[in-house]
Amino acid sequence: MTTVFDVPGSLLVSRLKDELKKNEQIKPPTWSKFVKTSSAKKKPPETDDFWYWRAASLLRQLYIRGKPIGVQRLRTKYGSKNDKGSRPGKFRESGGSILRKMFQQLEIAGLVKKSMEAGKKGRLLTPKGKSLLDKEAAKISRELKK
Numbered sequence: 001m002t003t004v005f006d007v008p009g010s011l012l013v014s015r016l017k018d019e020l021k022k023n024e025q026i027k028p029p030t031w032s033k034f035v036k037t038s039s040a041k042k043k044p045p046e047t048d049d050f051w052y053w054r055a056a057s058l059l060r061q062l063y064i065r066g067k068p069i070g071v072q073r074l075r076t077k078y079g080s081k082n083d084k085g086s087r088p089g090k091f092r093e094s095g096g097s098i099l100r101k102m103f104q105q106l107e108i109a110g111l112v113k114k115s116m117e118a119g120k121k122g123r124l125l126t127p128k129g130k131s132l133l134d135k136e137a138a139k140i141s142r143e144l145k146k
Helices: 009-022 050-065 071-077 096-108 127-145
Strands: 112-114 123-125
Touching: 009 050, 009 127, 050 071, 050 096, 050 123, 050 127, 071 096, 096 112, 096 123, 123 127
Parallel strands: none
Antiparallel strands: 112 123
């Protein structure tokens, strides 16, 4: 059986983004067009479907890690160095509000759930979310073999 590990990540996220656009529960807030994703960034994202790209990437990260993962770890994952001119850049985490709102929408859609294990806070993929990723990976694998 083909899994997320068997297909290129960028191709999977691209296809998953299109699937998430079809879902009624996942919609970017009005403020998402104007807000920067991190204090290290100078401008907001230029792509119109940034919200769906990041949500698809979140789902892939949850699948790959396989254990509960929280907003703080993902802030570090999506962070970057800020440009200080001639001084060395310093790492800055990404904003947490965007990630929290995405998690909330993915929970409503039934793709993600909060971890109920003692001592392990974070979010996990539901069987529905894992199935969605596996189906997309299988489609991509079939197309690559042709």
